[in-house]
Amino acid sequence: xxxxxxxxxxxxxxxxxxxxxxxxxxxxxxxxxxxxxxxxxxxxxxxxxxxxxxxxxxxxxxxxxxxxxxxxxxxxxxxxxxxxxxxxxxxxxxxxxxxxxxxxxxxxxxxxx
Amino acid sequence: xxxxxxxxxxxxxxxxxxxxxxxxxxxxxxxxxxxxxxxxxxxxxxxxxxxxxxxxxxxxxxxxxxxxxxxxxxxxxxxxxxxxxxxxxxxxxxxxxxxxxxxxxxxxxxxx
Numbered sequence: 554x555x556x557x558x559x560x561x562x563x564x565x566x567x568x569x570x571x572x573x574x575x576x577x578x579x580x581x582x583x584x585x586x587x588x589x590x591x592x593x594x595x596x597x598x599x600x601x602x603x604x605x606x607x608x609x610x611x612x613x614x615x616x617x618x619x620x621x622x623x624x625x626x627x628x629x630x631x632x633x634x635x636x637x638x639x640x641x642x643x644x645x646x647x648x649x650x651x652x653x654x655x656x657x658x659x660x661x662x663x664x665x666x
Numbered sequence: 667x668x669x670x671x672x673x674x675x676x677x678x679x680x681x682x683x684x685x686x687x688x689x690x691x692x693x694x695x696x697x698x699x700x701x702x703x704x705x706x707x708x709x710x711x712x713x714x715x716x717x718x719x720x721x722x723x724x725x726x727x728x729x730x731x732x733x734x735x736x737x738x739x740x741x742x743x744x745x746x747x748x749x750x751x752x753x754x755x756x757x758x759x760x761x762x763x764x765x766x767x768x769x770x771x772x773x774x775x776x777x778x
Binding site for chain 1: 698700702708709710712715717754756758765766767768769770771772774
């Protein structure tokens, strides 16, 4: 079975400080992993994806994530938070046949001035 | 380039009324199509996915149904809405050439 656990439902950081959003997955097969961002009342935008190439993946807006198979983790990081980063973030796992995508419950990021 | 449309953007319906939400994709052929629901304060729940015309898989038993009458059209329906059907409905597509999902702007449904 496949599942995704986002360990924090809410994360609050100050502008200019690092961001860490945690994600653990379980999968019977080699997974593809994604991070999406959703601003209020908007659709989801892809931040980055891992598909068995480099384990450190760089995405848009300065975000990156590292795939750690031994820890079954795919944490999202950014060195310096910006006010515009305030949104909800979803970690997603997909199987090799890609017909289904499994979403975590989401992490709301609050950025304080 | 590819574009995904959803309408309406917002909808307020009484309990027991019917529902029809439409999603169309432009700029791609034979995509996989998906309907998700996002309830307040919760993650995304996959409702239906389709790998082709008239090929629909239901993920969660409920009073909703989906149809795909054309290659790039995906419709979510209900004969009688329940209060619990309120939420934010998102349509998505996946190009078979890669494994990324692209999402529409969503429909905010409120059932009163």
